[in-house]
Amino acid sequence: MSDFGPYGPQPVDRELPTEESRDLFQLVRELTQREIVPGASAEEDAGRFPRELFRLLSESGLLGLPYPEEFGGGEQPYEVYLQVLEELAAARLTVGLGVSVHSLACHALAGYGTKEQKADHLPDMLGGGLLGAYCLSEPAAGSDAAALRTKAVSDGDDWVIEGTKAWITHGGVADFYTVLARTGGPGARGISAFLVPGDAPGVSAAAPERKMGLKGSPTAQVHFDGVRVPDARRIGDEGQGFAIALSALDSGRLGISACAVGLAQAAMDEALAYAAGREQFGRPIADFQGLRFMLADMATQIEAGRALYLSAARRRDAGKPFAKQAAMAKLFCTDAAMRITTDAVQILGGYGYTADFPAERYMREAKMLQIVEGTNQIQRVVVARHLAGPETR
The missing domain is CATH 1.20.140.10 (Butyryl-CoA Dehydrogenase, subunit A, domain 3)
Known part of the structure; x- marks a missing residue:
């Protein structure tokens, strides 16, 4: 950062609890100055999504910071993880927001999945180059999220998901979606959570929304047209989805x-x-x-x-x-x-x-x-x- 004399910006005095976290911040600052800041304005103006940058962040261990080391995470406290997010967002909000959304998409499995589910999926989600999205909102269910209409119907050992999600960050580019769908009656108690692969047959995305800002971060409706998901990809108990959300x-x-x-x-x-x-x-x-x-x-x-x-x-x-x-x-x-x-x-x-x-x-x-x-x-x-x-x- 340039020296502006007595008036200019001063480095943020971070509250970092350990030597490990201080080393982490050195890595983050070097990465942001080298890979993010130089092209941020031009990339946003062009509406380009930095997919390769997210792969680099994954390789650097920055997509799984608050999650257990056992499954490929960084096992950092939220106190540290959030300050990393702040640093990334200051460099380019599309990147900081993208990491936050990815962490949100991992939360259900990390917090409510079985040991087998975590072992099967979390390592790739946290450090394997994958990028996630979180599917709760719908065209007619925004602030009133419990009114969602996307349905998951049991069919043998599978669930068949039908419906449309709206305002999905990373819609159309995500490798996996954490999807909230109705498996029971009306209201919050009839909702369950599912981990859906981004390339599952029947998953498609509409054209990205034309937004005022964050043009480099795709936001789109995601359609689920008869998407078949095994019960092994249901997260938590039936009807627990809204609490998970x-x-x-x-x-x-x-x-x-x-x-x-x-x-x-x-x-x-x-x-x-x-x-x-x-x-x-x-x-x-x-x-x-x-x-x-x-x-x-x-x-x-x-x-x-x-x-x-x-x-x-x-x-x-x-x-x-x-x-x-x-x-x-x-x-x-x-x-x-x-x-x-x-x-x-x-x-x-x-x-x-x-x-x-x-x-x-x-x-x-x-x-x-x-x-x-x-x-x-x-x-x-x-x-x-x-x-x-x-x-x-």
């Missing part, structure tokens, strides 16, 4: 929180660099109090967001309940990212509105983070339920 989302929201902080950090660094070099009225604009206060607010929100997601991660690592804290972190960090990226555009002025600088891309990408893994309105619902109990009817 919610458990995965708690962890996934922490991943989105870390990505949001990484994106916000990148935006602030860009604003600081510009403010140090841009002169008006005979001095750098970083000298002017109005702008300095904007930068101070940005830095404060980033530090607060990082502290919030790390606090939730430590609760998770300690085996304590963390659902409320995960919702709080996702809510705060993504709202902060939206404010910070907007302010970064403002600091760059007219240049911030052009594609010659990454600030406008950061702003477009931040909007998505307020929507995925449960909208921020849903996060407020989750937090309020923890505080005041379920709503009365």
Whole structure:
């Protein structure tokens, strides 16, 4: 990173508990500066998905960090894994988000699979170059995920899956899908989880959505047309799927929180660099109090967001309940990212509105983070339920 004198970006002071984790971060920083940062803007503008980069991340052990070493994972605490996500997202959000989604797709099998299932599938999922996707949302079941209509019907030793999933990150490029489907009656108790190969007959994807940002990350509907899956690929008990899904989302929201902080950090660094070099009225604009206060607010929100997601991660690592804290972190960090990226555009002025600088891309990408893994309105619902109990009817 360039030296911008007294104004410029400073390296993030990471809270890393072990020498191993500090070595890991050295690897991550070298990889991001060599493989991700140089082409990030051009690759996003072109809408290119970095599939080979994800293979490199897998070979480097970065796709299975929070999972057991026994099955090819890195066995790192969430406190460390999330800071790696932040670093990747600061380099290119498509990459940080992709690693978070892959971890989300592995969660069901790692947490609820049998020993045989884990031994059969997890090594390839965590370190074998495979990439996953998580299939919960549907065209008519977004925030109300328990209303999903995709069905899995028992047929001998197999299940036959029919339905359409929507807004699937890595839809059409994933090697495996963790799919939530209805195996029983209506409501949350009739849902089960399945591990579906990406090349299974009957699996297909629609054309990727044309999005405001994250153009390098494919988001698509995924169709399941008579997809036959053996019962050995059902994860957990019948009817346990929705509980598995919610458990995965708690962890996934922490991943989105870390990505949001990484994106916000990148935006602030860009604003600081510009403010140090841009002169008006005979001095750098970083000298002017109005702008300095904007930068101070940005830095404060980033530090607060990082502290919030790390606090939730430590609760998770300690085996304590963390659902409320995960919702709080996702809510705060993504709202902060939206404010910070907007302010970064403002600091760059007219240049911030052009594609010659990454600030406008950061702003477009931040909007998505307020929507995925449960909208921020849903996060407020989750937090309020923890505080005041379920709503009365």
